[in-house]
Amino acid sequence: MSDETRYVNPLISRYASRSMAELWGNQRRFSTWRQLWIVLAQAERDLGLDITEQQIAQMQATRESIDFDAAKDYERRFRHDVMAHVHAFGDVAPSARGIIHLGATSCFVTDNAELLLIRDGLGLIEQHLRGVMGNLARFAREQRDQVTLGFTHLQPAQPTTVGKRACLWLHDFLLDFEELRHRLATLRLRGVKGTTGTQASFLALFDGDHEKVRQLDRMVAQRLGFDEVYPVTGQTYSRKIDSHVLDLLSGIAQSAHKCATDLRILAHRKEIEEPFEKEQIGSSAMAYKRNPMRSERICGLARFVMSLTSNAAQTHATQWLERTLDDSANRRLTIPQAFLGVDALLRLMINVSNGLVVYPKVIGRSLSEELPFMATEAILMAAVREGGDRQELHERIRLHSQAAASRVKTQGEPNDLLDRLRGDEAFGNVDWKQVLDPKLFVGRAPEQVDEFLDEVVMPMLGDSEAPSDAEIDV
Structure with missing residues (x-):
């Protein structure tokens, strides 16, 4: 059957990068199995087993030649x-047929290969995360003092800045980045453990020499780039490791979903938009539309990745005694697809975060509609400083505010609270320009952006640069 007559996973055909797709492909997986058999044979020979250079050389020469x-x-x-x-x-x-897989059980290749692929997959994800964080850091710096309405309960609240809001997104990804580095630092190889984890077959191969078996375990791990092996296993490494990895990938998906959802809300308000290509079509029917399609795609992929964590949790929880095989089919699906999904959504995040479009005038208009209500405390304090009675002034503001709000909600008219207050003689001495300066309402938001980027983000990212938009095919 051709690819046009059977189902093809969209993660491969539409979304994930070639690098991530090839990482989980058969060529990479089974050539890694062969690498493991080669390394095992080398270590066994070095420790005295009757394995020749010719046998190892033939294995090395045919490692990639998989029929x-x-x-x-x-x-x-x-x-x-x-x-x-x-x-x-x-x-x-x-010539090596008789010594391939010597002393090993199936999980020597399947589990160790999985850990090698997970390690390399996390390395690719780390590169993408750096790209997203670098773009968001640059955007936050550029927008550090662009005042905008803040929202709590999705209702207008005290102003913040666009840059400070971007730092909230960035901080989520920073937490994911720290977790990823922890997982990479603590990831180990299953090593050479035998059928139930007792190393009995290898102890027999080395005539009861426990130290040689321990050396074999260490040598195989070191030749594959691991400093340590898991100290105890059953037939498999603990599926808790898979659960940890999928929790990490789910965390990245959560951060992307939150960021992309915020961007969809801001696009609805016409304040910030994702990049929109010159010939891009937003709707097949409504030609005027500029739908946030990439942000929506991020959310869809993120939900899929987040849904996979329960598989890993249940797989770990139901591994009986030294192992059962019901993990196999599930892990073939969930682990690669979680990596492919996160790879895809982070590539989208790099593209979106590299081209965010801000509309300051729309932001300013939205701010001006709500600022009168938010400025009432500053107006009250200014009038008190000019000799007014605090309680009397408070009551006047309350009455004017309710009247203005009623006009906005019931008649659809603009907010005229400031005009009402300006016309009230009790506020005649207020310096209106000063009390209505939007920058007075954002607290330390611009300074928080600088401090967060300079003291936390940039030291962690170092000199890494985000991939250019041209490198990301979305």
Whole structure:
């Protein structure tokens, strides 16, 4: 069947990067299995087993030469994917046929390969996260003092700045970045543990020499770039590790969903928009529309990734004793697709955050409509400083505010609270220009942006740069 007659996963055909798709592809996975068999044989030879240089050289020379049709034929016969690939490898490295997989169980290749792929996948995600954070940091700096309405309960609240709001998005991704680095720092190899984690087969190979078995475990890990192995395992490494990784990926998806949702709300208010291409079509029917399609796509992908965490949690919780096999089919789906989903949404986030469009006049108009209500405390204090009675002035403001609000809500007219107060002789000495300066209402928001970027974000990002928009195909 061609790709046009059968279902093809959109994560591969539409959304994820080629790098991430190839990471979880068969060539990478099964050549990693072969790498593990090679490293195991090298370590076993170095520790005294009868394995020759010729055998290892033949394995190395054919590591990438995988006959997938032959492997499929073997799997149909054996109903066992690992043994199918042992035989397929033996066909192209015949001198090594007898020592491939020596002393190992299937999880030596499947689990260790999974950990290698997870490590490299997290490395790709880290690059994308740096890109998003770099773009948001630059945007926050540029918009540090652009005053805008703040919102609580999705209702107008005390003003903030566009840059400070961007720092809220950035801080979420920063927390994800810290968690990712922790996961990378603590990720270990399963190592050489045997069928139930006891290393019995390797102890037999080395005639009861416990120290050589321990050395074998360490040597295999070090040659694959790991400083440590998990100290104890059953047949598999603990599926708690998978749960931790999917929790991390879900956290990144949550941050992206929150940011993209905010951008959709701001697009609705016509205050900030995602980039819109010259020939982009927003709607097939309504030609005037500029829908936030990329932000919506981010939210859709994020929801999918977030939904996968329960799979990892339940898989870990239901692994009986030293292991069961009901994890296998589930993990083939959830782990790669979580990485592919996060890869896709972060690439979208890089594109969106690199081209955000701000409309200061619309922001100013929205602010001016609500500022009179928010400025009443400053007006009250200014009038008191000029000799007014605080309680009397408070009552006048209350009455004027209610009248203005009624006019806005029931008649659809502009807010005339300031005109009412200016016309009230009790406020005749107020310096209106000073009390209505929007910058007086944002507190330390601009300074918070500078401090957050200079003291927290930039030291963590270092000299890393976000990928250019040209490098991100969305």
